[in-house]
Amino acid sequence: MPTPDLADTDRLLARLDRFDLTPEATGLRSRARELLRAGPDDTVVDVGCGAGRAAAEIAAAGPHVVGVDLDERMLDTARERHPGPEFRHGDAYALPLADGSVQGYRAEKVFHSLGDPARALAEARRVLAPEGRLVLLGQDWDAYMVDSADPVLTRAIVASYADGMPDPRAPRRQRALLMESGFRRVEVEGRVLLFTDAEVLPMLTGLASAAVAAGAVPAERAAAWVGEQRGRAEEGRLFVAIPFLLVSAGR
Template sequence: MTLSSTTPEAADEIAYLDQAAASDAGRQYKRNLLAALDLRPGNAVLDVGCGPGTDLPSLASAVGDAGTVIGVDRDPVMVERAQQRTAAHSRVEVRAGDAHALPLGDASIDRARADRVFQHLADPAQALAELRRVVRPGGLVALADPDWDTLVIDDTDTATSRAYTRYITSSVVRNAAIGRQLARLLDDAGFEIASVDASVVLFRDYHSAEAILRMPSVAQRAWQAGALDEQAARAWLLRLTDGPFLAAVTFFTAIGRAPATDG
């Protein structure tokens, strides 16, 4: 598939991912996640669910000319865009593949990351079993995901704000509470827990929040599904647009280390 044939939906998703990464909150947690991976020159690094390749160049810079960066994504449009974005980086390879069955050999990776990926997976435990398989003894895995169950949006109509969050957790995000589960899932997969962190992503203006939370489109889906009263939701959106605005969600990161020796 060429970019000229990319669907509007795919183009919108790429734009959304890029916009989220470029936001203040996105830049901050990505810096923290990169630091937690403790990348060294010569490392082999895996980016699971790499999307359009937003973070692959920074990973490549961290591991240098002697290192290797492998991005894996199941969406062919994302794979193509990531390949184009990293064409100038000879040590970056982008592969089509599934997080549940990674296209890599056993113990072939020094560092791995999955950024806002596990919230979408059909079987997070299987994906972690795959990471346990491909990461070398002593290697690190960094996971980052929001916990959508903690989303709050301030408005005088608290019931609609709560109903909006409930719709996201029940109908929009597959694993809405995955953030709080990351450390436990790492432990269940046999990783040693190196660190766990939680931070609140705070939005104080409507437009920066809308770029990430997509309130109008999600609210429309919710009232069409009968999860929100349309009249109340339209009034809610209007008040949010007029401000003052405040919304917040808790974002979790968890770092696991593969045991130095098996057995």
């Protein structure tokens, strides 16, 4: 897992803040807490905790929460914003936790960035207590739905962005992978997050820019596509749907 540079961290933090405040994201975090079933005497690890919002929400209900992230600047932000949880520098492949020391394991928007998800799940099993619970949340980057006058170009832009990730389709594979890794009672829930206003334009612009940088789409066509999306937002016709999966299991 590469360590993000300064500019990457600033951009990621801005995107996370925008997304985390939406009602859709708030609902996802709430459902993940329900699936964790953590009690006030439990310890929960939030892997890839970012700026710490989810960790703080879990801690507010009583559990001891350890947020783990690779990015020290993210951790500094988390500590400044949320004094309740404990935040540690760490890697999904090597968590700074003892064997069997946590009753809950949570990871949101993390596994698409992992080249070896089975190794990360083995590490999750190591730190989870025998009756511990695991919850993974993530979007399928190859299944984004964007209404456009040019669906062929839209597919090219979405696919190019997805193909730049280690595992863009991670959520659709997690049920089988968890069972293969020895987890029990694996369950999957789906949510579709809908966006119909300009708040999603920075994400769409990022998709188009990445497609140009990868050589998948000419710059002028990408610019026209972004312009169309801006026009749709101004006219109230924008439509973006993002499929999220919540995958839960017992140790």
